Amino acid sequence: MSGEDIVTAAVLVIGDEILSGRTRDCNINYIAAHFTRVGIRLQEVRIVADDEAAIVEAVDALRARYTYVITTGGIGPTHDDITADAIAKAMGVSIDHDPRAVALLDAYFAKRGVEPTPARMRMARIPHGAELVANAVSIAPGFMIGNVIVLAGVPDVMQVMLDDVTPRLRTGSRMITATIKLLRAEGDVADLFASHQQKFPDVAMGSYPTFAEGRVSTQLVLRSTDSAMLEIARASLEGELIARGLLKI
Amino acid sequence: MSGEDIVTAAVLVIGDEILSGRTRDCNINYIAAHFTRVGIRLQEVRIVADDEAAIVEAVDALRARYTYVITTGGIGPTHDDITADAIAKAMGVSIDHDPRAVALLDAYFAKRGVEPTPARMRMARIPHGAELVANAVSIAPGFMIGNVIVLAGVPDVMQVMLDDVTPRLRTGSRMITATIKLLRAEGDVADLFASHQQKFPDVAMGSYPTFAEGRVSTQLVLRSTDSAMLEIARASLEGELIARGLLKI
Secondary structure: OOOOOOOEEEEEEEOHHHHOOOOOOOHHHHHHHHHHHHOOEEEEEEEEOOOHHHHHHHHHHHHHHOOEEEEEOOOOOOOOOOHHHHHHHHHOOOEEEOHHHHHHHHHHHHHHOOOOOHHHHHHHEEEOOOEEEOOOOOOOOEEEEOOEEEEOOOHHHHHHHHHHHHHHOOOOOOOEEEEEEEOOOHHHHHHHHHHHHHHOOOOEEEEEEEEEOOEEEEEEEEEEOOHHHHHHHHHHHHHHHHHOOOOOO | OOOOOOOEEEEEEEOHHHHOOOOOOOHHHHHHHHHHHHOOEEEEEEEEOOOHHHHHHHHHHHHHHOOEEEEEOOOOOOOOOOHHHHHHHHHOOOEEEOHHHHHHHHHHHHHHOOOOOHHHHHHHEEEOOOEEEOOOOOOOOEEEEOOEEEEOOOHHHHHHHHHHHHHHOOOOOOOEEEEEEEOOOHHHHHHHHHHHHHHOOOOEEEEEEEEEOOEEEEEEEEEEOOHHHHHHHHHHHHHHHHHOOOOOO
16 A cells, blocks of 8 residues: 555574474564554564574575564574674674673672683674673663574563563554454355455455364455455445345344 | 594574575474484475575585485465476476376375365476375475475475384484483583593583573483493493482482
């Protein structure tokens, strides 16, 4: 639609453990729902291994195309945590221990009597020119450089970092959703639904079947940033479904 | 390692509902674990919208790079199901109602007294030259064309299709995994673990922290296709951890 303020994003999940099936990602869905709520459109997700070349290539492709790129994973203290260095390489900047991050970690470790080993202090390595992203759970920060936002992979930590960085992000018009649930198969409504989509080209319409306990059901989902238009499209679809006996009042 | 037989794959998830956060994908983890078991290495995942240009671009990028590309989603009867047409476009072949798929659907609908509407028969549209992939749950088939395998998005259906197609896939050497669980933070073992990785460059080593119920724990995961080498690397790491008091016997 013309005049709409559209802000887009991609998520890049970094981690061998997701690709091997050892770990089930739950950050993608969390970030997707969060962005929908605040008015940012998630348009692409990639998952790559803990491999510098793969990370650099994906970051470069995504940051050129979307308003923001969020990465998750690979910023811990162990040798397989290579995200910060890969992002510095992708952005063409140097990386070193950042005095702000060093101060945060020094204070945190001192208070807890934990030794600031070289491995632990690796978590203070931040690309030159980045802003820090606060981590209220375990202190070691994420960061934002250009339009790339680098968050932890551990879900609790990722979530507090996302809360910290969200107020700094530009947001656009919010997608609003209307859902009609039918106790019918998709095939029963597909022709009607397709012609309804043609009547309302600016409302995105999708159909999602479920098979549960031997029963088939279908959710028809309508999405738009224009709440008045969405309500007209929803009410008119509901009317047609009722008229044809596909939906009970 | 030289002489190893490596078979690679990518997964392409197609669906607005995943990107909006409405639906939580569970196919990625299922396929990842399945491929690890049979000896196929999942190296990349992408999630894109129900958008022809986005699907074509992703399929083209992935099929050139990996042995196999598995797509999930977008092969139902409704107007938002555009995967089959997008794959035909990417592969440069025509698409039409496939007589084998038409026969399957005709018999299935006749037996159940369901009308074979144009929308339902859209599910028989298969790119020219593709092999069918059987769907024991709801009959409408997936397909395989070149190195691209097109499966349903509904998890139950995706899983039976994956079982049907797996015997047709080339598989390579299997990754074996050894895990050591420590009641310590990652930072306590990071330096030792990094030097252990240097001693065994052919064994992939990753560290995965967990924070649960106020306790920190870490899993050290070692992976290799060589079971003898893996056992030496595991036993030697365990020995060092015990010697330094980081692991109890």
